[in-house]
Structures are given as structure tokens and as C-alpha cells.
Amino acid sequence: MEIYITGAHGQVGRELARQARAGGHRVHALGRQDLDLRALTEDPFTSTNRAVILNAAAYTDVDGAEDPAHAEEVWQVNAEAPGALAQLAQRRGWSFIHLSTDYVHGGRTGPEVHRIPEGPIEPADRPINAYGRSKLAGEEAVMQAGGVVVRTSWVHSGPHQPGRDFVVTMLQLAQRGVDPKVVADQWGLPTYAADLAGGLLQLAERLAADGPQGDIVHAAGSGEPVSWYHFARAVFAAGGQDPDRVSPIPTAEY
Incomplete structure (x- = not known):
């Protein structure tokens, strides 16, 4: 083809x-x-x-x-x-x-x-x-x-591909000691x-x-749809970080 x-x-x-x-x-x-x-x-x-x-x-x-x-x-x-x-x-x-x-x-x-x-x-x-x-x-x-x-x-590719996506961004924040506030009322x-x-x-x-x-x-x-907040928690956990470091916020406060 x-x-x-x-x-x-x-x-x-x-x-x-x-x-x-x-x-x-x-x-x-x-x-x-x-x-x-x-x-x-x-x-x-x-x-x-x-x-x-x-x-x-x-x-x-x-x-x-x-x-x-x-x-x-x-x-x-x-x-x-x-x-x-x-x-x-x-x-x-x-x-x-x-x-x-x-x-x-x-x-x-x-x-x-x-x-x-x-x-x-x-x-x-x-x-x-x-x-x-x-x-x-x-x-x-x-x-x-x-x-x-x-x-x-x-769409995400993770840390093993060029460029940045949500997964890479969350991993980088976790490694830098940043506790992010992530939107919890958008789902995907x-x-x-x-x-x-x-x-x-x-x-x-x-x-x-x-x-x-x-x-x-x-x-x-x-699987079931998740919010950006839940997605971020999953990324933190997969990276060996405490997912409770992630806090939920509404889109209006982003």
C-alpha cells in the first residue's frame, strides 16, 4: 500500500x-x-x-x-x-x-x-x-x-518520544517538586x-x-473517561510520585 x-x-x-x-x-x-x-x-x-x-x-x-x-x-x-x-x-x-x-x-x-x-x-x-x-x-x-x-x-506519547505532551509535562512537574492544580471538570x-x-x-x-x-x-x-485531574494523578502514580500532590480545580480557575 x-x-x-x-x-x-x-x-x-x-x-x-x-x-x-x-x-x-x-x-x-x-x-x-x-x-x-x-x-x-x-x-x-x-x-x-x-x-x-x-x-x-x-x-x-x-x-x-x-x-x-x-x-x-x-x-x-x-x-x-x-x-x-x-x-x-x-x-x-x-x-x-x-x-x-x-x-x-x-x-x-x-x-x-x-x-x-x-x-x-x-x-x-x-x-x-x-x-x-x-x-x-x-x-x-x-x-x-x-x-x-x-x-x-x-493524544499522548510519553517521555520516550520527542516533544512535550500532558504526560511529559506532569512528569517534569513531579520531578521538579511542583504540586500542580489541574482541571477536574473536563473529561476525555x-x-x-x-x-x-x-x-x-x-x-x-x-x-x-x-x-x-x-x-x-x-x-x-x-476504559472509562477521566478528567485531566484524574489523568494527572495517574501519571504521578506511574512515575513513582504521590498522586495526592495533584489538586483539582474548575476550568474557570485555570
Whole structure:
């Protein structure tokens, strides 16, 4: 199978490229320097073979997305580019997989929102921030072009991978003797990047065999939803630190 991976230097993109190569697939790993999603003016894909595009690229700084100075870039990368890439895939007869987020459900809170549904997936409902709104617009554009949307949540790679994530941040705070105050009224399913990448590749292999088909898939870590506070306590405990050093606070006090 031939695969194009956008966002190849992010948490999920790195794992996708690593696992795809290990599985014997032909991989084109595209980072920001290879493909600028803010200025997507022509078809960047060169293969004449049938391929699958996995879009793991995104503007993911949720707080930064609220800054009006970043508004144009957020919309270009999260809303416009996924639709444009999906249209390119559609014209070529390729399958397109777009990685999205639970932030499209930003209007509701509580653990019940984040349990993996057993029946049909409900539509997203009124995201409450710029990041969620941009990702929802990207989902809609991808679906219109026959792509597959995969919603996930709270992706982490841990201390053995480049970059920082929630797990690494909590471990560093623990080691520095900092007792953090962590939000206790936002809920989600922590998702290990390597597990998510494996699931995305299985989906890509199915689509490569069956052909393009639009759909929405939820792919997140198993178990019951947790708050950021509970997640932080688990990280402290796994790192050999006292989880009672972590204190809960509401989002309003963050």
C-alpha cells in the first residue's frame, strides 16, 4: 500500500510513518517544510498509483487558536486544507482519512459525552472555542468530498518520544517538586499515539482494499473517561510520585 502522511512530524504522524514502514508500506511522510497547508494551491501528490492519504496535520494549540492574530492560520490549516486535500483524493480515486478531535463536541461536558457510542455516531454540537469550530468545519468539508473522519482525544506519547505532551509535562512537574492544580471538570479518553496510529493504518488498509467511503469513526483509548485531574494523578502514580500532590480545580480557575 502507498501512503501519504501529512503532519508527519507530530505525535501521530511520527508513529504512522514508523509503523507503516515497518509494515512494508511505501510511505511519503510530509512535514510542514514539505507541504504548507496555509497555501495549498496545487496538487502535491506525485504518485500515479492508487494511494491513501492520512491527514494528521493540524493547528493544535487550543489556547493559541483564540488569539485573533492566529485566526487565519487556524482556519486555513484546520478547516480549509482538509477539504482541499480530500477533494484532491476524490479526484484521484484515492481514500482520504482525516484526524479530528473530541473538541467538536465542546458544547457538552461530563464523562458520558466521551464514552465510545455503541450505535450511530451523533453529529457534533456547537463547539465552544475557535479550535473546535475550525475542526468541525474541516470535518464537514472532508465528508462532502467522501473522506473518512476519525475523532480522537487527549493524544499522548510519553517521555520516550520527542516533544512535550500532558504526560511529559506532569512528569517534569513531579520531578521538579511542583504540586500542580489541574482541571477536574473536563473529561476525555487519553489515547496513546502508537495505538491510534495502529488503528489508523488498519483503517487505511481496509480502505485501500475496498475503495473510498465517507464515514465518521471514533478512535480513542479504552476504559472509562477521566478528567485531566484524574489523568494527572495517574501519571504521578506511574512515575513513582504521590498522586495526592495533584489538586483539582474548575476550568474557570485555570
